[in-house]
Amino acid sequence: MTVWINRYSEERVRARERSAPADGPLAGVRFAVKDNLDVAGLPTTAACPALADRVAEADAEAVARLAAAGAVPVGKTNMDQFATGLVGTRSPYGACHSVFAADRVSGGSSSGSAVAVARGDVPLALGTDTAGSGRVPAAFNGIVGIKPTRGLVSTRGLLPACRSLDCVTAFTRTVAEGRTALRAMAGFDPGDPWSRAAPAVPPPGIAASLRIVAVPAGPLDLDPGHDAAWQAAVARARTVFDAVVEVDITPFLAAARLLYAGPWPAERFAAFGALLTPDGPHLDPTVRRIALAGRDVDGADVFAGLDRLAELRRATEPVWWEVDTLMLPVTPGHPTLAEVAADPVGVNARLGTYTNFVNLLDLAAVAVPAGTRADGLPFGVQFVAPAFADEPLLDAAARWCGEPCADPAPAPGRVLLAVAGAHLSGLPLNGQLLSFGARLHRRTRTAAGYRLFRLPGPGIPRPGLVAGGDGLAAGIAVEVWDVPEQGVGWLLSRIPAPLGLGRVTLADGTSVAGFVTVEGAVRDAEDVSRYGSWRRVLAAADGSPG
Incomplete structure (x- = not known):
């Protein structure tokens, strides 16, 4: 040839x-x-x-x-x-x-x-x-x-x-x-x-x-x-x-x-x-x-x-x-x-x-x-x-x-933060993350057992991510953001109850900060864990494919 x-x-x-x-x-x-x-x-x-x-x-x-x-x-x-x-x-x-x-x-x-x-x-x-x-x-x-x-x-x-x-x-x-x-x-x-x-x-x-x-x-x-x-x-x-x-x-x-x-x-x-x-x-x-x-x-x-x-x-x-x-x-x-x-x-x-x-x-x-x-x-x-x-x-x-590939680490003064709801890319509150220079680090899923709830209340629909229990074996979809430390404080001062900041265990076993909800605060909320992600919950609500 x-x-x-x-x-x-x-x-x-x-x-x-x-x-x-x-x-x-x-x-x-x-x-x-x-x-x-x-x-x-x-x-x-x-x-x-x-x-x-x-x-x-x-x-x-x-x-x-x-x-x-x-x-x-x-x-x-x-x-x-x-x-x-x-x-x-x-x-x-x-x-x-x-x-x-x-x-x-x-x-x-x-x-x-x-x-x-x-x-x-x-x-x-x-x-x-x-x-x-x-x-x-x-x-x-x-x-x-x-x-x-x-x-x-x-x-x-x-x-x-x-x-x-x-x-x-x-x-x-x-x-x-x-x-x-x-x-x-x-x-x-x-x-x-x-x-x-x-x-x-x-x-x-x-x-x-x-x-x-x-x-x-x-x-x-x-x-x-x-x-x-x-x-x-x-x-x-x-x-x-x-x-x-x-x-x-x-x-x-x-x-x-x-x-x-x-x-x-x-x-x-x-x-x-x-x-x-x-x-x-x-x-x-x-x-x-x-x-x-x-x-x-x-x-x-x-x-x-x-x-x-x-x-x-x-x-x-x-x-x-x-x-x-x-x-x-x-x-x-x-x-x-x-x-x-x-x-x-x-x-x-x-x-x-x-x-x-x-x-x-x-x-x-x-x-x-x-x-x-x-x-x-x-x-x-x-x-x-x-x-x-x-x-x-x-x-x-x-x-x-199978070639060497190291995950990028956050720079000094920055932390990794998991989000599962309105702060996801393209959703209504994502602009808050972008406004203070946060960068998308990775998409992933939580470890098995997490559950997702639709929280009641007016305004932007929000989910509650709850650790432990009998949630999906495949976990819940989250985004992990690389966020300046001062930005985390700004977010924490503005998120409404019952949301709070805690630790989220990811699918690979690592743990990062993230927005979570205590189990006792979701008694009146709808369990939407079966959808596996907040995007799919929203898509189901408006009839979109997903």
Whole structure:
């Protein structure tokens, strides 16, 4: 198979090594670059041989930032042409296959980069991800694939596929290696109109430690080998994280279908449509057909698609109030090269079932190994979280992979405080916490035995959390906030009886301060423990799903 399209000579590699910083976090690390990103002195073909004379004068910004951290690029890797595909077969330079089986696809479009890492050519490789291209080949080759928040890593120097969705990604063998690479690449780039600066403090609702994992409610459309591996992964998640919550992923899947059924093929045509004529053996026929279809999308279709995406994004938002990250299989199956050849569009489309929505909905994701199927093929899952949750998301991925991962501790003068009711993220009194600089530390559940009551009285509905007794074995959902000490005093002086401040034991056995109610004060209150969380109590009261 063709993994590399162009490589530096060893002399050129050593010259770059000599000029690289010797004390950078990536000093001496050799890396590969997907051939739609510029590397000085090498052509950028995007797997189109007609562009072989397009020699880059400078490194793409992401490549330059890795080089500034001491890493050394060694060459350009094969890919699905113009980054249009998830299979790794749409290249005039030849198809790649999984390192686990010569008859199975490698995944794409970042095929060569993933294979180069998986077989040990380099410890680090750059890919891109528009529809899942930084995650599918990671899953099919048993490695880590990090897809950051859109705009976190500059795309300057990238031959685009869909400029509004494209992300530069990293392939590594471990989460720790990928984190180092991402930290080196991330940062605002005023030369890239799609670049975004990460906020100094994560947006509201993003916890410092991600412990509540969502999985889809009900069965998924998975091949038998994948389904068995997925069931094993869900069972394992219950041992790695504090809780696993089933959620409806219908709006996520509907958003995924928009990528090709909506107006976004027009953005591909805008990006590289001029390179698709005249036709010839230098063009992959499937890629050409997909992109040329974008010519027929009119302006009304574009705005209708954007309206529909906005509706679906709003429909997904309630999920993120209850959970930290969504765990999904990366793909529904692992097709053979023959299956792709027989149905190049249909098989490819199915591979994007669980990946296509991520960039459309402005989410971050990381794909990680999750064991092997019964037939020995690798199986991968992805963890998905809201934009700019990249660092805690990598912590969650590291925890999954068994890599060291320490929970952030509160700074001096700050304490951890558990809340179970109106102070939860997005609820009426949450603004009190935010007003004095509190930060969401983690979502979790109490230890077994706690009970939840709806307290009587006027004003904002409030729950009473009562320790001990015969409450739910799974505990009650709480949020733990990192709060300045003076803020705790302010809250304590204003909370009405029978609420008070006490100790709350969490699901992992640790204990933090929290709002609790003594058992004798809830004799006339309704026991709503069966709902498991105050949000679900409120949802049941107003008829909302939950």
